[in-house]
Amino acid sequence: MLTKMPGALLIGIVALSVAACGNQGGNGQAPASGTSRPATAGTEVSQPSSYKQLYRTSVFLGDSITEGLSYHDVLNEENVLAGAGKTAQFALKDVGDLAGRKPERVFIHLGSDDILWPTDDPKQYSLSHYARLIDSIKAKLPKAKITLLTVTPVTAEAEKAEPRYRKIGDYNEGLKALAAKEQVGWIDLTPLVTGHSDLYDNDGIHFQAAFYPLLLDFVKGREN
Numbered sequence: 001m002l003t004k005m006p007g008a009l010l011i012g013i014v015a016l017s018v019a020a021c022g023n024q025g026g027n028g029q030a031p032a033s034g035t036s037r038p039a040t041a042g043t044e045v046s047q048p049s050s051y052k053q054l055y056r057t058s059v060f061l062g063d064s065i066t067e068g069l070s071y072h073d074v075l076n077e078e079n080v081l082a083g084a085g086k087t088a089q090f091a092l093k094d095v096g097d098l099a100g101r102k103p104e105r106v107f108i109h110l111g112s113d114d115i116l117w118p119t120d121d122p123k124q125y126s127l128s129h130y131a132r133l134i135d136s137i138k139a140k141l142p143k144a145k146i147t148l149l150t151v152t153p154v155t156a157e158a159e160k161a162e163p164r165y166r167k168i169g170d171y172n173e174g175l176k177a178l179a180a181k182e183q184v185g186w187i188d189l190t191p192l193v194t195g196h197s198d199l200y201d202n203d204g205i206h207f208q209a210a211f212y213p214l215l216l217d218f219v220k221g222r223e224n
Helices: 007-022 050-054 064-071 088-101 122-140 156-161 163-182 190-195 211-222
Strands: 058-062 080-082 105-109 145-149 185-187
Touching: 050 211, 058 064, 058 088, 064 080, 064 211, 080 088, 088 122, 105 122, 122 145, 122 163, 145 163, 156 163, 163 185, 185 211, 190 211
Parallel strands: 058 080, 058 105, 105 145, 145 185
Antiparallel strands: none
């Protein structure tokens, strides 16, 4: 059964969750729900302007992992609507902003923070809001193509520090079923991450700048 929480209590839980996750990194790095910007370990690389052109009519909606697309200047800020601690529930508030950007394609990359949500069944709680989010986007942008991107795996060390990340695979199966029900696109990012595990940042959750062009190439090759 999903837990209903008063607004003040909800805010308090979010703050505690962010603070707790921020202490998991072991070396000052904060995971997806506890950092205001993606970590920047590793060498910065200059990105070709072709990605900005290719995705000029798209918006990536997501959390701090998604935010790396604009933070590392791979995409323009107007093509990324993301932030630390973002969940499917919180993203509902962004639909108006998203609609104002009039994208032709919307890529949703959420779930890393949803898995950590302090309720009886985080997966069910998240996916119920995810469905509402998709429906809201459809209502505001009926012609936009929507694609769900799976939660990226974390390293073994990050999973050991936060055992709830072990449920990423199960959550992604839920996303796949939701995409089929809502008749939207779905792309599994697991093979990409597995093939480029050297591009994890120090916290084992976020990624270095060089990961993001690979992400966009991967998405481009699988969008249907």
